Amino acid sequence: xxxxxxxxxxxxxEALEEFRKMRVVPFDVPGHKRxxxxxxxxxxxxxxxxxxxxxxxxxxxxxxxxxxxIRDAExxxxxxxxxxxxxxxxxxxxxxxxxxxxxxxxxxxxxxLPRNVHRSVMCAMVLCGAVPVYVNPECNDDLGIPLGMxxxxxxxxxxxxxxxxxxxxxxxxxxGICSDLRSIVKLAHKYGMYCLVDEAHGTHxxxxxxxxxxxxxxxxxxxxxxxxxxxxxxxxxxxxxTGPTMPEGYxxxxxxxxxxxxxxxxxxxxxxxxxxxxxxxxxxxxxxxxRMAEYAREEINNIGGYYAYxxxxxxxxxxxxxxxxxxxxxxxxxxxxxxxxYDLLRDEYDIQIEFGDLGNILAYISIGDRPRDxxxxxxxxxxxxxxxxxxxxxxxxxxxxxxxxxxxPQDAFYADKVSLKLEEAxxxxxSEFVMCYPPGIPILAPGERITRPIIDYILYAKEKGxxxxxxxxxxxxxxxxxxxxxx
Amino acid sequence: MEFWFSEKHTPNVxxxxxxxxxxxxxQSEFQRIDVFESPEFGRFLTLDGYMMLTEKDEFIYHEMxxxxxxxxHPCVKNVLVIGAGxxxxxxxxxxxxxxxNIDMVEIDEQVVEVCKxxxxxTAGWLDDERVHxxxxxxLRFIRACHDRYDLIIVDSTDPFGPGEGLFTREFYGNCxxxxxxxxxxxxxxxxxxxxxxxxxxxxxxxRIVESFPISRVYQAHIPTYPSGHWLFGFASKKYHPxxxxxxxxxxxxxxxxRYYTTTLHKGAFYLPAYVEELLANVExxxx
Numbered sequence: 206x207x208x209x210x211x212x213x214x215x216x217x218x219e220a221l222e223e224f225r226k227m228r229v230v231p232f233d234v235p236g237h238k239r240x241x242x243x244x245x246x247x248x249x250x251x252x253x254x255x256x257x258x259x260x261x262x263x264x265x266x267x268x269x270x271x272x273x274x275i276r277d278a279e280x281x282x283x284x285x286x287x288x289x290x291x292x293x294x295x296x297x298x299x300x301x302x303x304x305x306x307x308x309x310x311x312x313x314x315x316x317x318l319p320r321n322v323h324r325s326v327m328c329a330m331v332l333c334g335a336v337p338v339y340v341n342p343e344c345n346d347d348l349g350i351p352l353g354m355x356x357x358x359x360x361x362x363x364x365x366x367x368x369x370x371x372x373x374x375x376x377x378x379x380x381g382i383c384s385d386l387r388s389i390v391k392l393a394h395k396y397g398m399y400c401l402v403d404e405a406h407g408t409h410x411x412x413x414x415x416x417x418x419x420x421x422x423x424x425x426x427x428x429x430x431x432x433x434x435x436x437x438x439x440x441x442x443x444x445x446x447t448g449p450t451m452p453e454g455y456x457x458x459x460x461x462x463x464x465x466x467x468x469x470x471x472x473x474x475x476x477x478x479x480x481x482x483x484x485x486x487x488x489x490x491x492x493x494x495x496r497m498a499e500y501a502r503e504e505i506n507n508i509g510g511y512y513a514y515x516x517x518x519x520x521x522x523x524x525x526x527x528x529x530x531x532x533x534x535x536x537x538x539x540x541x542x543x544x545x546x547y548d549l550l551r552d553e554y555d556i557q558i559e560f561g562d563l564g565n566i567l568a569y570i571s572i573g574d575r576p577r578d579x580x581x582x583x584x585x586x587x588x589x590x591x592x593x594x595x596x597x598x599x600x601x602x603x604x605x606x607x608x609x610x611x612x613x614p615q616d617a618f619y620a621d622k623v624s625l626k627l628e629e630a631x632x633x634x635x636s637e638f639v640m641c642y643p644p645g646i647p648i649l650a651p652g653e654r655i656t657r658p659i660i661d662y663i664l665y666a667k668e669k670g671x672x673x674x675x676x677x678x679x680x681x682x683x684x685x686x687x688x689x690x691x692x
Numbered sequence: 693m694e695f696w697f698s699e700k701h702t703p704n705v706x707x708x709x710x711x712x713x714x715x716x717x718x719q720s721e722f723q724r725i726d727v728f729e730s731p732e733f734g735r736f737l738t739l740d741g742y743m744m745l746t747e748k749d750e751f752i753y754h755e756m757x758x759x760x761x762x763x764x765h766p767c768v769k770n771v772l773v774i775g776a777g778x779x780x781x782x783x784x785x786x787x788x789x790x791x792x793n794i795d796m797v798e799i800d801e802q803v804v805e806v807c808k809x810x811x812x813x814t815a816g817w818l819d820d821e822r823v824h825x826x827x828x829x830x831l832r833f834i835r836a837c838h839d840r841y842d843l844i845i846v847d848s849t850d851p852f853g854p855g856e857g858l859f860t861r862e863f864y865g866n867c868x869x870x871x872x873x874x875x876x877x878x879x880x881x882x883x884x885x886x887x888x889x890x891x892x893x894x895x896x897x898x899r900i901v902e903s904f905p906i907s908r909v910y911q912a913h914i915p916t917y918p919s920g921h922w923l924f925g926f927a928s929k930k931y932h933p934x935x936x937x938x939x940x941x942x943x944x945x946x947x948x949x950r951y952y953t954t955t956l957h958k959g960a961f962y963l964p965a966y967v968e969e970l971l972a973n974v975e976x977x978x979x
Binding site: 508554581 | 829831834854856857860863865866869
């Protein structure tokens with residue numbers, strides 16, 4: 206070790222630089238050998254990039270069992286995020302969420318969670334056999350969005366399920382809504398449960414000022430942080446944070462159950478460099494992001510029709526706080542579904558936004574944005590309104606349909622099934638996922654009963670052009686249901 | 693000792709101008725600004741290393757972007773000029789006594805200051821009392837305008853860098869909205885010659901065609917721009933650039949020009965076959 210560890214350092218990046226200078230002759234994988242074996246790929250990605258695509262080796266450590274530079278990078282990340290430990294993840298935040306669920310619940314054990322969790326949570330339950338207990342997230346019916354969990358609802362779920370192992374919280378939601386995380390953590394700990402936080406959209410909470418409280422600051426036991434979203438690292442890289450209650454070695458074992466043994470150094474170095482950048486410059490960078498988002502919000506609200514919402518939604522409970530970097534806009538007053546505005550922005554104006562649902566769009570504002578691009582977005586939205594606005598009619602804005610869990614996701618997923626036409630599936634128990642993507646919140650999960658409103662919603666979302674995924678039948682004209690459990 | 697300014701017109705083509713001395717170099721919030729003095733072209737302005745104008749050939753650009761619409765529209769009172777920090781378009785516009793108001797929107801105040809100081813040949817008319825300069829993003833300014841202007845002149849830089857937003861569908865749509873029912877928009881339309889410029893030219897044309905009922909392209913010969921062959925766009929809600937040309941009326945004004953004539957006006961809309969094809973390719977295809 207040359208110097209002492211500090212946030213100015215980036216141990217993985219430094220080791221890669223050292224390694225490059227050594228001009229080591231590769232008789233190991235990857236077989237492209239610094240790109241020489243794949244000139245077309247090298248032309249596309251650049252020599253520096255493919256030259257860093259190397260395998261674990263002594264000077265570069267090993268993500269499965271870190272003892273040197275990856276270990277140091279994790280220590281620095283933990284410090285930067287105020288966590289007891291930080292695990293660098295290369296399987297997306299999906300893998301971090303999976304590790305959280307697998308770390309706290311085994312087959313048959315319960316986890317309390319809101320319905321609007323990411324699909325990765327449900328998938329983790331299929332893997333480990335945990336049973337979901339849903340807390341009905343309140344809905345804002347005007348906007349058609351699910352809100353956070355109210356503390357009273359969480360307490361009710363805890364009382365009804367005192368044997369549950371953990372409470373799972375989305376903080377913030379895709380739309381920027383935050384629950385009262387401190388109170389929920391306190392409640393969980395009071396009843397001997399873990400509190401897990403999906404912080405996929407909240408990396409900036411750890412570095413910006415005046416933003417909602419972060420999971421680690423609120424005392425949560427684990428948090429999955431998408432560094433590649435607001436943190437600036439490469440797609441698919443992520444960080445799992447743990448508090449002092451979680452045994453590091455056990456969590457590492459859990460991660461290694463499903464993690465690759467050939468972790469990409471492009472992803473790892475991007476995490477390392479991004480962490481350094483955020484630790485050193487995050488405060489100012491996110492202040493600028495907030496300024497741009499606030500400006501865009503004000504300009505969009507000035508267009509008329511659109512409603513770009515913010516902290517005024519706060520109600521002290523199910524909207525405890527709002528992440529002002531999120532530019533969420535309700536499009537219904539313009540007479541257009543969010544997904545329609547999403548498509549128009551892309552097809553007519555070459556602007557790609559993060560998602561559109563039935564009533565809203567989200568434009569992701571980040572450390573890479575420029576004011577002039579914000580002007581384009583706002584102007585394009587003004588044009589969409591001028592050219593395409595309709596009277597506000599017949600837009601079904603209801604997004605949340607309460608699920609009826611009949612059997613555990615794992616039991617349903619592996620049960621004997623039959624395929625039924627969508628229209629005939631009413632009353633049967635679904636054995637597969639149906640997602641509306643984005644934002645990737647389940648409409649149906651394995652083990653849930655298929656009801657009329659759910660069928661109507663699937664038909665409507667399909668008609669509106671939402672991308673629907675999950676079922677074996679890609680066109681979603683048929684659903685797999687559990688054979689043994691007829692109505 | 694020789695000093696040369698070079699600009700890459702493509703990765704494989706370079707144009708160089710011999711320079712006597714550099715008069716100014718500075719970095720604004722948006723771009724690098726340089727002014728040089730040269731034996732052949734007089735003073736010239738570059739932004740981020742791209743040629744904007746030279747004293748020797750700027751008259752061609754400024755006359756063609758201004759007098760073509762002015763000879764078509766019967767009664768221009770209120771004009772919006774976007775970009776144009778060098779003042780050349782303003783110089784041509786203030787020659788029309790019946791224009792009452794000129795709003796000029798330039799994102800970079802430093803460009804205007806530098807031009808006022810070093811390029812009085814173009815920037816010497818910015819103090820005309822009819823001219824109101826707004827230092828802001830053109831896209832932002834025009835969002836708030838409805839049914840206000842008779843003429844909009846888009847004197848932009850290239851479609852990369854700060855001028856990018858001025859080549860977009862949202863911008864042209866906003867221009868349409870900002871024009872009166874018989875309004876005209878004229879824009880700097882890039883060159884059809886080198887492939888990358890041609891793509892930019894095509895994209896701009898496609899977006900204008902989608903936004904305006906009448907959209908025609910005309911050309912001029914500008915020696916210091918890539919390939920020397922440059923295009924302008926004429927987009928309008930009502931007037932046709934040739935059928936509605938008010939030839940006698942314009943000539944009566946007695947505005948002396950070195951490039952523009954009403955005869956050239958007519959000829960400028962007759963384009964080379966390859967350019968016609970380039971433009972026609974995007975006029976009908978849905979996407």
